[in-house]
Amino acid sequence: MFNKILIANRGEIALRIIRTCKEMSINTVAVYSTADKESLHVRFADEAVCIGPPSSAESYLSIPKIMAAVEITNADAVHPGYGFLAENADFAEICTEYGIKFIGPSPQMIRMMGDKITAKDTMIKAGVPVVPGSDGLIKSVKSGQDIAKNIGYPVILKATAGGGGKGMRIVWKEEEFEEQWEKARIEAKASFANDGIYVEKFIEEPRHIEFQIIGDQKGKVIHLSERDCSIQRRHQKLVEECPSPFMDKSLRTKMGKAAIKAGKAINYEGVGTVEFLVDKYKKFYFMEMNTRIQVEHPVTEEVIDHDLIKEQIKVAAGEPLIGGNYIPNVHAIECRINAEDPFNDFRPSPGRISSFHSPKGHGVRVDTHVYAGYTIPPYYDSLIAKLICRAQTREECITKMERALDEFIVEGVKTTVPFHKRLMRDKSFREGDFHTGFLNDFDLSEE
Numbered sequence: 001m002f003n004k005i006l007i008a009n010r011g012e013i014a015l016r017i018i019r020t021c022k023e024m025s026i027n028t029v030a031v032y033s034t035a036d037k038e039s040l041h042v043r044f045a046d047e048a049v050c051i052g053p054p055s056s057a058e059s060y061l062s063i064p065k066i067m068a069a070v071e072i073t074n075a076d077a078v079h080p081g082y083g084f085l086a087e088n089a090d091f092a093e094i095c096t097e098y099g100i101k102f103i104g105p106s107p108q109m110i111r112m113m114g115d116k117i118t119a120k121d122t123m124i125k126a127g128v129p130v131v132p133g134s135d136g137l138i139k140s141v142k143s144g145q146d147i148a149k150n151i152g153y154p155v156i157l158k159a160t161a162g163g164g165g166k167g168m169r170i171v172w173k174e175e176e177f178e179e180q181w182e183k184a185r186i187e188a189k190a191s192f193a194n195d196g197i198y199v200e201k202f203i204e205e206p207r208h209i210e211f212q213i214i215g216d217q218k219g220k221v222i223h224l225s226e227r228d229c230s231i232q233r234r235h236q237k238l239v240e241e242c243p244s245p246f247m248d249k250s251l252r253t254k255m256g257k258a259a260i261k262a263g264k265a266i267n268y269e270g271v272g273t274v275e276f277l278v279d280k281y282k283k284f285y286f287m288e289m290n291t292r293i294q295v296e297h298p299v300t301e302e303v304i305d306h307d308l309i310k311e312q313i314k315v316a317a318g319e320p321l322i323g324g325n326y327i328p329n330v331h332a333i334e335c336r337i338n339a340e341d342p343f344n345d346f347r348p349s350p351g352r353i354s355s356f357h358s359p360k361g362h363g364v365r366v367d368t369h370v371y372a373g374y375t376i377p378p379y380y381d382s383l384i385a386k387l388i389c390r391a392q393t394r395e396e397c398i399t400k401m402e403r404a405l406d407e408f409i410v411e412g413v414k415t416t417v418p419f420h421k422r423l424m425r426d427k428s429f430r431e432g433d434f435h436t437g438f439l440n441d442f443d444l445s446e447e
């Protein structure tokens, strides 16, 4: 097992990782920017190293700064959390070259899954269903149009270096193809320095259902069931739950098998997420694979009653997986509490939290790094807490969430709490009747 893990992250996830390390008797090193010197991850880690000014580029995203902190503290492993360097193949490679275990998959795996065409191609070869589309990059307007005509409009253009919704364009008819193609290329070039574009059939009103998988170094891969992440706004997830209200036994068996196939195809090591789009006929398609621990991992933890960070560290240290796949028999929902104003286009609301009280009670979990008197810096993401409720049924879970949201007191900044209260009361949400476009025509003021 590792002696000392450096956590290359901040906020709630840094704290979350430190907690598990303590329980595993592993020493911890926090890194922090000058904006985070009062943070709890700095206080609770065994050691802390300041790695630079507030700007992420000069601190949490700076590989030289992180490697210097690894070197002076003599850490033998790095946990990247999510975001920042978590899916940076170069960083994973440098760690490996220095003899430091990067807690995650190999650089080659990160690279393969980071290139969306390569990922899709790998899945096709493994027999995992994918959305019909171009075989690789589109080489010209004409060939793109031919492919689009063949698969039928509407189609969607995606950047091979993209993911998470960036650089996507929907094309409804052939006349619009060229214009959208040009726009997609310019956007992709500017965002990813790679203008490679591919085309797919546009799946209308899909659900986003992802499977949590975990693989060990001996080639065993299991799944820990799904999370429904369809409630999102501009590709930012707001609510995640398990099981998906859309799931049934037969669909879970099929999707679970596909998720494991996806993991085995690349000899996956560590925790990962296989994202699928599911259409209204319950046909499902591989979309992307995330090679990191995700924000919404507590939903799975609550349902299967296991610490996923602990499992992640254990497989990274070479321990074999025990047990098989999991079928959920309780319900969990996570609401992301962001310092944003839901009545003002979810505009970020950084600043000092003057008063903070988090909900408690049976089946209520709050993962947070904030406290009364804490100042949310404007430089990073706006997540301030994850409120996770667990109950026997979805109905009871929603009721518990409403109770918990009513207990949540955050003063000094605007939060997404009012949004979640309104959503929990929503008839369609309560009936499980939603898809990824649900929030496009959701009116907060409406009852």
Ligand code: MV4
Residues within 6 Å of the ligand: 131, 156, 163, 164, 165, 166, 200, 201, 202, 203, 204, 206, 207, 208, 229, 230, 232, 235, 277, 287, 288, 436, 437
């Ligand atoms: C799609 C799609 C419809 N058809 N692909 C968005 C994020 C990126 N991972 C892929 N995304 C989508 N790909 C096809 N062929 C619709 C989306 C999509 C979406 C997917 C998941 C969650 C929210 C979404 C919001 C808008 C569009």
